Amino acid sequence: MSLSNFMVYEHNSRSFQNINLDFGQKEIFYKVSFRDEEIIKEATPYITKLEGNFPNPFNPSTTIEFGVRNAEFGYEHVNVTIYNIRGQAVKTLVNGYFGAGVHSVVWNGDDDNGRSVASGIYFYRLETSTGSEVRRMLLMK
Numbered sequence: 001m002s003l004s005n006f007m008v009y010e011h012n013s014r015s016f017q018n019i020n021l022d023f024g025q026k027e028i029f030y031k032v033s034f035r036d037e038e039i040i041k042e043a044t045p046y047i048t049k050l051e052g053n054f055p056n057p058f059n060p061s062t063t064i065e066f067g068v069r070n071a072e073f074g075y076e077h078v079n080v081t082i083y084n085i086r087g088q089a090v091k092t093l094v095n096g097y098f099g100a101g102v103h104s105v106v107w108n109g110d111d112d113n114g115r116s117v118a119s120g121i122y123f124y125r126l127e128t129s130t131g132s133e134v135r136r137m138l139l140m141k
Helices: none
Strands: 002-010 015-022 031-035 038-042 062-068 075-083 089-099 101-107 120-128 131-139
Touching: 062 075, 062 089, 062 120, 075 101, 089 101
Parallel strands: none
Antiparallel strands: 002 015, 031 038, 062 101, 075 089, 075 120, 120 131
């Protein structure tokens, strides 16, 4: 089953996107409601998903957004960790329980000891009970 020419408000670009939804694909779906002719996005992901950070490249900070699915007991354990190019953990940004919805965390380019890290490529990893996802970002000083 699929929907064609479905308009979705994209939070990162703050614009409407015309998309086709194929229910066989893993996607984040949202409930949409109307209020004063504005579309309000109520985040209720059916899967947990790691979004791209913004801005990327960044200096001095970046926002990492992730969606948490409807957890069986209302909350899901989430871990978001930053790794350097050698695969060493640099900073744990999130290690706790989150309810269903879209959440974000800001990384200001420091490590777990509060020291500023060097310019370069870093990876951020989302881990939950349903799996993990990794994306990369570029810190330019």
